[in-house]
Amino acid sequence: MNGSDALSTTHPASPGVPVVDYHAPFDPGALLSRLVGEHPERLLHVHELPARPAQCVEWPDWLEPTLLGALVGAGIPAPWRHQVEVADTAHGGQHVVVSTGTASGKSLGYLMPLLTDVIDGTRAPNGRGATALYIAPTKALAADQLDRIARLALPAVRPATYDGDTPADERRWIRDHANLVLTNPDLVHHSLLPSHERWASFLRALRYVVVDECHVYKGVFGSHLAAVLRRLRRVAARYRATPTFVFASATVADPAEHASRLLGMPLSSVTEDGSPRASMTFALWEPPLLVDEKGLPSRASTITETGDLLAGCVEADVQTVAFARSRAGVEVVANVARARLGESPDEGLSGGPRGRSPRVSDEGLSGGPRGRSPRVSAYRGGYLPEERRELERALRSRDLVGIAATNALELGVDITGLDAVLLAGWPGTLASLWQQAGRAGRTGQGSLAVLVAADDPLDTFLVHHPESIFGRGVEAAVVDPDNPHVLGPHLAAAAAELPLTDADFELFGPETGPLLDALVAKGLLKKRPRGWFWGREDRPSDHLSLRGAGEPVRVVETRTGRVVGTVDEASAHAQVHTGAVHLHQGQSWVVTGLDLAEATAFAVRGDPGWTTQAQSVSEFAIVRELEGADWGPLRCSFGHVTVTHQVVSFLRRLPGGEVLGEHPLDLPPRSLATKAMWWTLPVDALAAAGVDEADIPGAAHAAEHAAIGMLPLFATADRWDIGGVSTALHPDTGLPTILIYDGHPGGAGFAERGYRRVSEWLTATRDAIAACECSTGCPSCIQSPKCGSGNEPLDKAGAIALLGLTLSRCTGG
Incomplete structure (x- = not known):
């Protein structure tokens, strides 16, 4: 690794911790060598992006x-x-x-x-x-x-x-x-x-x-x-x-x-970029494969691994942002880094009195004497405005050396001086990957980006196939302006702003006429000779959220009534149900009650010593097939479906994973009208392929999980934008059925993209399962972090056989 000879001194305050002469520019290779340490097997690939010179031109003559x-x-x-x-x-x-x-x-x-x-x-x-x-x-x-x-x-x-x-x-x-x-x-x-x-x-x-x-x-x-x-x-x-x-x-x-x-x-x-770009070192990192007390394989936690890497960067005084895909993940990354550095959540920027962690080093890989201790915090949605502003200020001033963030910091906030970026799992798209990686290196010097693979099929596939990241162009964005579930409410809002007329049909598209008729039939609009008018006293825009999340659920401290933070409505059933352990700013809160009518969860501060995981059941009804193709005895379809999901209980788990108990919940079911692709397989064809009838539930469930995990490789979706349901006998088809759906009302185009590229998609899915080094299935191939049934049942061999049968038919084999 270039620059390794810079790791030649040891600071007396931290015996055994090498540091670099601060007069030298930041050396990504030196930091990467330091992070690798005694575990070179975790570093799978290093890609060097060369620097690019600037293309400067004259100022426009019309410029004021x-x-x-x-x-x-x-x-x-x-x-x-x-x-x-x-x-x-x-x-x-x-x-x-x-x-x-x-x-x-x-x-x-x-x-x-x-x-x-x-x-x-x-x-x-x-x-x-x-x-x-x-x-x-x-x-x-x-x-x-x-x-x-x-x-x-x-x-x-x-x-x-x-x-x-x-x-x-x-x-x-x-x-x-x-x-x-x-x-x-x-x-x-x-x-x-x-x-x-x-x-x-x-x-x-x-x-x-x-x-x-x-x-x-x-x-x-x-x-x-x-x-x-x-x-x-x-x-x-x-x-x-x-x-x-x-x-x-x-x-x-x-x-x-x-x-x-x-x-x-x-x-x-x-589209031709004329800006200069400093060189970037981009590393692909895979946490080690572990075996639990029962002999079952699983990867070391991506979140924990990223927290350790963040602490390593902060120890070297390298200002670093670590991106995680969920709010809870952000909190855990920050907590892991704090624990390794000897800091506590109360020493954070908004968590209480300012403590000072033990000084690790007065020198680092990218700067001179700091005169202050490194500090780590989290940054995500759900924080109060004053918390966000303080964190942004601290980043710019380098009062914060390490920060764990959701993509709230991906979107262009100009934080100068960052040297390194850690990504806790694939961010969903190549566009997001490069956007997040680009947070570093803004001062014109080289930077380091590290993608830490999450324990799922797509991440495993990508870090073992670097050409899938560095050898292909970014994805096309999927947008459907004619989505009736979206356009209908906006037409009502437009009519309240100014009466709609026939002249507006061209502006809003071909679905306008039928949607206006439906709004009139519901009594929301009134048809008059001069156009369509809003027919109620309230404003339609007040009842329509652009983020599709409904009214945010407030997390309120029971004793004082203070609003601690918020959770989006779609996640509330799983994250802040009664009995849930909720993380906010590194602190644990136990939810004592959830009032859905008031959009409020009540919580008390404290760490009970366990975590909670919601358990749910799902089912789907096929509303209308829009397209379909017969593959011999198999059939693949795309169309409208209704998915019903209900959180029914939660598990209490010790830090080691042991389940303390399961507790029932009384929460209402949630229905989602969306679009999906699905395919059916006859029982006799599956038996001929080696999947006995008793093994169908586990094989279909495993294939569904892996297919969800691999779809973001072919569509501009995050795994969390997609859902799936599988069944050994569906009442609408009469056959074993696997369904992958868009997790948004009316659909978002992701399932349709999968339907269009089904052969490539399912080939990559089967190959990812088959290539996994585990014997019976693990999170790197068929287990899902969002499975509502605790990843039961799952059958790895059955999934490979099921997908092999599917591919033999859809490709004409």
């Missing part, structure tokens, strides 16, 4: 002089080529999407024309001048952009964030005076559009709309945003405004197609 001076004064002597290409396109009034790498300066591309027009507009003798709207998927990103614009100190620009944290007394000033409003889709949906009369002067002058991080808007969330943007175009037209839309995205397969589906209009794309 005050702005030009501010940019040069901010340390930007010349723009990169793609920035000027975006700026020229938008300044010319043409909609455009820029899709380049992380830290490639996409924001300057749209800020140049936006700020130029805003400044020029303030010189007009009458009127408000030009205005602009910036839409980001997270409040943190909008706040980050505001800070960046404010640092330019442009007197004519009056920027302001407008989100759920904005005090009521500031909102009127923003509507009446701000000429650049930074917000999120939820506030556009809930506030700006329903109250557009209050925004009249802003909307009349609307010149630009920026949609940042547009790769995030996929699946159902993307369908929601597509409807919101169509509503925004319609309301803007009411005030005779035709704004230019600029989309910014991480790399996606076809950015122009994706952005045009979101906007509903064609646009140009800029």
